[in-house]
Amino acid sequence: MTILLHDLVGADPARPFSPHCWKVAMALAHKGLPFACNSVTFTQVPLIEDGASRTVPVIRDGSRVVADSFLIAAYLDETYPDRPSLFGGEGGEAMARFVEAWSQSVLHAGLNMIVLEEIANLLSPEDQAYFRPSREARLGMTFGEVAERRAAEIAGFSARLTPLRMMLRSQPFIGGASPLFCDYIVFGALQWARITSSAKILEAGDPVTDWFERCLDLHDGLGRSVPAAA
Template identity: 70%
Template structure:
């Protein structure tokens, strides 16, 4: 049975940009599970699967409905143990929780000012109004003020990624010898900005750049199938 993945899109349904939805996409591909992508705009999220969640991604796997990217990964790991592991064991799952916490609280904080205006501009008008009001209330800044912080955010990004850079100097993936869900968590953040901004995030000689390019090539170029923002 094909799994249905509800994921966030803007005015162009061919350009899904949510970092959390990309984590779910990569997790499903990692498991080698067939899935169908269902497009959802911001203002339609409350209608997904009867309002099961305030956010996407949400998956339906037969009678099972699961929300939240980490919970989706944990569900896939438990339900399909014969498929390639997303965590490499209980300890790996616990460590992935740390990577997610760092990404959500530190890395996303830097990425926000780079991405927010681009996200707004990619939405349909009804979603633009919702996005502006909700994000400005959450952050305490206007979108224009976030744009003013874009250069400072770009300057701060290399230092913010230092833990990832140091890790990748001694191993090819955050997960070790092969990619795991921890890789997809950080990948989702960089993919988010790649698809909403034309900013050059990483220098050519940066180990994080090499890692990100390899992530884009995984699963027949799944991440690269959506071109970078012009």
């Protein structure tokens, strides 16, 4: 049975960009589970699955509806234990929780300053009317104030990747010899920027850049199925 992934898009349904939905798409591909995407915009999210969640990703697997990327990954490993594991055991799941906290508090904090205005430009007027005030309230600053910080955030973003860079000098993936869900967590954040923003935040020759390219090639190049922003 094909799993349905409710996936976030802007005005162009061919360019899904949510970092959290990308985590789930990569997780489903990792497990070798067939899935289809239902493209939804910000203002359509409350309507999916009878209001099952205020945010995406949400999946439907037969009669089961599961929301939240981490909970979805845990559900997939529990429900399909015969397929490649996303965590590699309890220790891997615990590690992934740390990576999730680091990604949200460090990477997303910087990326919000970098991609916010460009995301708004990808949306329909109806979604822009929702997105701008909701993000200003969440961040506690106006779009103008965010724009003033953008150049500095781009210049300093490489420093946010230092722990990842140091680790990737000795192994090809965060999960070790092969990727795990912890890789997809960080991949989702950088894929979010790749699809929505023209900002250059990764440098040639950097171990992080090489890792990201490897992730883009995973699962028959799933990550490359959406071209980078011009």
